Each structure stands twice: as structure tokens, then as C-alpha cells.
Amino acid sequence: MKVVTLRSDALAESEPLSGKPASAMIHIDRVSQRFQTSGRQSHLALSDISLTIDDGAFVSILGPSGCGKSTLLYIVGGFVSPSDGVARVKGKAITGPGPDRGPVFQEFALFPWKNVLGNVMYGLRQQGVKHSEAEAKSRKLLEMVGLKGYENFYPKELSGGMKQRVAIARTLAYNPAVLLMDEPFGALDAHTRTRLQNDLLNIWERDRKTVLFVTHSVEEAVFLSDKVVVMTRSPGRIKVVVDIDLPRPRKRAELLLDARYQKYVVDIEKLIDDTGEDEIHA
Amino acid sequence: MSATVNKALLGITPIALFIALWQSLISFGYAPVTLLPPPGAVFLRLGQQLFTSDFLHEIAATLFRLFAGFAIAVVLGVVIGLAAAISPAINAVVKPVVRVLAPIPKVALYPALLLILGFDHASKITLVAADALFPILLSTYYGASMVEQKLIWSAMAAGTPRAQILFKVVLPAAMPSILTGCRIGLVISCIVVFLAEMITSTDGLGHMLVQAARTFQTVDMFVPLITISMLGLILNSLLHGLRTYLLRGFPEV
Ligand SMILES: Nc1ncnc2c1ncn2[C@@H]1O[C@H](COP(=O)(O)OP(=O)(O)OP(=O)(O)O)[C@@H](O)[C@H]1O
Ligand SMILES: [Mg+2]
Numbered sequence: 001m002k003v004v005t006l007r008s009d010a011l012a013e014s015e016p017l018s019g020k021p022a023s024a025m026i027h028i029d030r031v032s033q034r035f036q037t038s039g040r041q042s043h044l045a046l047s048d049i050s051l052t053i054d055d056g057a058f059v060s061i062l063g064p065s066g067c068g069k070s071t072l073l074y075i076v077g078g079f080v081s082p083s084d085g086v087a088r089v090k091g092k093a094i095t096g097p098g099p100d101r102g103p104v105f106q107e108f109a110l111f112p113w114k115n116v117l118g119n120v121m122y123g124l125r126q127q128g129v130k131h132s133e134a135e136a137k138s139r140k141l142l143e144m145v146g147l148k149g150y151e152n153f154y155p156k157e158l159s160g161g162m163k164q165r166v167a168i169a170r171t172l173a174y175n176p177a178v179l180l181m182d183e184p185f186g187a188l189d190a191h192t193r194t195r196l197q198n199d200l201l202n203i204w205e206r207d208r209k210t211v212l213f214v215t216h217s218v219e220e221a222v223f224l225s226d227k228v229v230v231m232t233r234s235p236g237r238i239k240v241v242v243d244i245d246l247p248r249p250r251k252r253a254e255l256l257l258d259a260r261y262q263k264y265v266v267d268i269e270k271l272i273d274d275t276g277e278d279e280i281h282a
Numbered sequence: 283m284s285a286t287v288n289k290a291l292l293g294i295t296p297i298a299l300f301i302a303l304w305q306s307l308i309s310f311g312y313a314p315v316t317l318l319p320p321p322g323a324v325f326l327r328l329g330q331q332l333f334t335s336d337f338l339h340e341i342a343a344t345l346f347r348l349f350a351g352f353a354i355a356v357v358l359g360v361v362i363g364l365a366a367a368i369s370p371a372i373n374a375v376v377k378p379v380v381r382v383l384a385p386i387p388k389v390a391l392y393p394a395l396l397l398i399l400g401f402d403h404a405s406k407i408t409l410v411a412a413d414a415l416f417p418i419l420l421s422t423y424y425g426a427s428m429v430e431q432k433l434i435w436s437a438m439a440a441g442t443p444r445a446q447i448l449f450k451v452v453l454p455a456a457m458p459s460i461l462t463g464c465r466i467g468l469v470i471s472c473i474v475v476f477l478a479e480m481i482t483s484t485d486g487l488g489h490m491l492v493q494a495a496r497t498f499q500t501v502d503m504f505v506p507l508i509t510i511s512m513l514g515l516i517l518n519s520l521l522h523g524l525r526t527y528l529l530r531g532f533p534e535v
Contacts, residue, residue, distance in 0.1 A: 097438040109432035123440035154531035
């Protein structure tokens with residue numbers, strides 16, 4: 001936080017993040033997904049997706065509704081297995097969910113029978129961490145996401161923004177290398193959304209997890225990401241990958257005034273609108 | 283505080299109205315006292331009998347059958363319901379069997395049960411279990427089938443092995459439905475245990491009622507009836523308390 005200018009300059013110059021040599025964290029290799037729909041028909045949701053995501057990169061996926069963004073995320077999560085192609089994490093083919101990839105869903109998906117602390121402790125306990133240790137860690141995490149004092153609340157007693165903070169803490173607890181976020185702030189009001197974006201960015205700047213982030217908001221994608229993947233309407237294909245070359249750490253107030261930021265937003269919005277040929281080059 | 287008092291008053295009101303209606307039927311001469319005894323007389327008799335060992339024995343017999351039958355129904359209903367929800371193979375077997383057996387009036391099996399299991403507890407417990415089973419089984423099945431996929435995914439990503447998902451996610455997530463099924467099953471258990479005792483028994487509240495009816499002791503006839511409904515009320519509120527505790531994290535249901 002103190003080396004704002006220094007670090008952002010360094011980052012603006014060099015492409016690999018935080019000086020680490022860029023190594024692939026996620027490798028999606030010619031993945032297609034076909035769903036059986038009612039009747040004898042089938043629907044091609046994803047067609048021939050190839051994408052490499054570097055370790056520590058923040059990558060957003062944008063695209064029209066129904067283009068297969070969630071499906072792609074679920075494939076990386078190991079919740080859905082692709083009809084064709086392979087997805088790998090750290091070079092290993094994904095065969096199912098694992099604690100190296102932590103999901104955060106728009107619907108929060110908190111366990112209603114557990115209180116806030118119990119939800120956050122869940123993953124640690126599953127990893128075999130002792131109860132007392134898991135509790136201490138979870139309390140720290142909750143403090144970090146600004147929920148100190150809410151440990152004994154049940155999810156139903158929290159606002160949407162607080163629920164999503166708990167969900168993020170629950171996922172961060174087991175320290176996944178990759179965060180898979182499916183419109184995590186989509187159900188929140190604009191104010192809460194902005195706050196959570198800032199908080200997420202702070203967390204990310206600190207431990208540089210690889211993030212795959214699905215959103216409908218172009219501003220959100222540009223503000224947060226290193227790369228923005230724009231997908232086409234069904235069947236979902238990757239239309240273009242835009243590198244977001246903006247200095248970090250990013251400050252919302254500064255960025256909104258930044259002409260480069262504004263241009264990214266406008267260009268990407270056009271790319272999404274545009275169903276035909278892409279005549280705009282970012 | 284005053285909210286709970288209000289709630290309690292609301293709960294008592296229909297009962298008070300019912301008793302008032304009962305009394306007025308007699309007071310205004312719609313029902314002769316010989317056939318419909320006044321509530322005062324019934325409650326007086328109940329008060330006199332309540333702590334006699336004979337009466338307590340009848341209550342104990344009925345309660346034992348009720349609890350045993352209900353407990354068997356809960357265990358079988360939850361186990362079969364969960365198994366059917368998670369395993370398509372088991373579901374393929376369970377579904378048609380349930381479809382055939384659920385609508386049968388289980389009382390029709392009672393004569394056969396008596397012949398096989400005898401006149402004592404076993405036949406009545408079996409009948410209670412058979413009747414209470416289906417609502418519990420069905421609500422467990424639906425509850426467990428409708429568990430939000432993302433809860434399961436969240437648990438799996440956190441490192442929960444597939445084999446443990448049933449107990450760590452599906453069972454607790456299905457708890458609201460399971461307890462709803464249990465509540466229906468409990469009411470049915472109360473009805474059926476009484477019914478079975480009325481048909482053939484040597485003790486229990488249902489037996490008391492039939493004995494009194496045979497000798498036209500109308501006041502004595504109403505005592506077991508009032509007793510079973512009060513037992514039902516107490517058991518239901520106990521279950522409600524358990525439900526409130528277990529579902530404290532769930533949105534209001
Ligand atoms: N389990 C499924 N069975 C059948 N079709 C499915 C299934 N899941 C997704 N689809 C189809 O695949 C396509 C992509 O769905 P997906 O949810 O991935 O889209 P999305 O880009 O996340 O949309 P949104 O922005 O609205 O969330 C849709 O047409 C959807 O109908
Ligand atoms: Mg989606």
C-alpha cells in the first residue's frame with residue numbers, strides 16, 4: 001500500500017505480474033460442452049475454448065447471457081466435465097472439484113445450518129485442521145473481510161453483501177490457488193458492490209491468487225482484471241482477449257478519471273454489443 | 283415477551299371456543315346429557331383418574347406404541363428417502379413400491395398383522411409405523427432431491443469426499459422437509475395408535491374408549507378422547523420446539 005507509485009510503474013512496464021515468471025495455472029484446451037436438452041436435441045454451450053491463465057492473474061469473462069460463462073467456470077471447478085477437450089490446473093487434468101480451486105457463487109450458497117464461524121471453518125475442518133486452530137484462523141479471516149462480531153450470526157441474519165463476504169472468507173479459508181467467482185457481486189446493490197470490489201482487489205493484491213471472474217459488468221471487469229475474455233453468443237466461443245494495461249494497485253477514484261480505463265470500457269462494451277464481425281480492436 | 287403471550291392466547295382461543303360450543307350444545311338442549319356429557323364432567327373425571335395407576339398404565343401403553351411406531355417410521359422413512367434421493371438404482375425400486383403401498387389404508391392390514399404378530403404391542407407398533415412411514419419417506423425424498431447443487435459443490439471444493447456429502451450436506455439441507463414429514467407422521471401416529479387399540483386391544487386409551495362405549499359410560503368415553511388429543515398437542519409442541527432449535531439457521535418456514 002505504501003509503495004503505490006513505485007509498484008504501479010514497475011507493473012505498467014513489465015508484463016508478468018509481480019515479477020514472478022508467468023507460469024500457467026489454468027490451461028483450457030479445446031474445450032466444448034454439449035448439453036442434452038428436452039427432446040432429442042442437444043445444445044452446444046461452449047465450442048472449442050482454449051485459454052491459458054497465468055499464475056496470479058486476474059482474468060474476467062464477459063459475454064451475453066447464456067453464452068456459457070458459468071459452464072466454463074464449472075468445468076474449471078470440476079463440477080461439470082466437458083464433452084470435449086481438457087481443462088488442466090497446474091498441468092494436471094481436472095477430474096473433479098478440489099481445494100485448489102475455490103468457488104464463490106452469486107447465490108452465496110452458504111450452509112444455512114451453520115453460523116458464520118461454522119461456515120468459514122468448514123473447509124479447514126475438512127482439510128483436517130484442528131478445531132481450535134481452524135477457529136482462530138476463521139476468526140482472523142472474518143476480521144479481514146470486516147465481519148468481526150458476526151461470528152455467531154446465521155446467514156439468514158446477514159445482508160447480501162455480508163453473506164458474500166462470508167462466502168469469500170469460507171473459500172479463502174482453505175487457501176485455494178485459484179478463485180472461481182461467478183458473478184459474485186451480481187446480486188448486490190451498487191454501493192455494496194463497489195466496496196466488495198475494492199476489498200477483493202485488496203485481498204488479491206496481497207496474496208495474488210489466480211482469479212477467474214465471471215461478470216456482466218464491463219466496468220467491474222476492467223477495474224479488476226489483467227485480462228478480459230469476451231465471449232460470443234451461443235455457441236460460446238472466445239471472441240477476443242483484451243489485456244488491461246492499467247497500473248496497480250488500482251484506485252477506483254483515479255481510474256474512473258483515467259482516459260485509458262474509459263477507453264477499455266467503451267471498446268469492450270462495443271465488442272459485447274457487436275454480434276457480427278469484430279471491427280473494433282482494443 | 284408480549285408477542286409470545288399473544289401467540290399463546292391465539293393458540294388457546296380455538297380450544298376455548300370449541301369447549302364453549304360443546305357446552306352450549308348441551309345448555310341449549312341440542313344434545314341430551316346422556317349422550318353428550320358436559321365438558322365440566324369430562325374434565326372432572328379426567329382430573330380424578332389422571333393419577334390413578336390404572337389410568338397411567340393405559341396412557342403408558344398407548345404412548346409406548348406411539349413412540350415405538352413413530353420412531354421406526356422416522357428411521358425407515360429418512361433412510362429410505364435419502365437412499366432413493368441419492369441413488370437412481372434405489373429410486374427405481376423404491377418409487378413403484380411406494381406408489382403401490384402409500385395409498386393403501388394400512389388399517390386393512392391390521393387383521394393380518396394381528397394374526398401374525400399377536401394382540402400385544404407388536405401388531406399396533408407395526409401399524410403405526412406403516413402409516414407414519416410414507417409422509418416421512420416422501421418428504422425426506424423430496425427434500426433431499428432438491429438440495430441446492432451449489433451447496434454440494436461448495437462442500438466438495440472445500441475437500442469433502444463424495445461419500446460424506448450425504449451426511450455433511452444433503453441430510454442437514456433436507457432437514458426442514460424431513461421435520462415437516464415427521465410432524466405429519468406424528469399426527470398420523472396418534473390417530474392410528476388409538477384406532478388400533480379401539481379395534482383390538484386389552485389396554486391403552488383406545489381400548490378404554492371402546493370399553494366405556496359398550497357400557498354407555500359416556501363420560502368415561504370422552505376421557506380417553508380428551509387425553510389422546512392433549513397428548514397429541516403436547517407431542518406436537520415438543521416436536522415444534524425441536525424443529526425451531528434444529529432449523530434455527532434456516533429462513534422462516
Ligand atoms: N445443465 C444444463 N443442461 C442443459 N443446458 C444447460 C445446462 N447448463 C447450462 N445450459 C445451457 O448452456 C448455455 C450456457 O449456460 P451458462 O449458464 O453457462 O451461461 P452464462 O453465460 O453463465 O449465462 P448468464 O450470464 O445468464 O449467467 C445456456 O444456453 C444454458 O441453457
Ligand atoms: Mg452464469
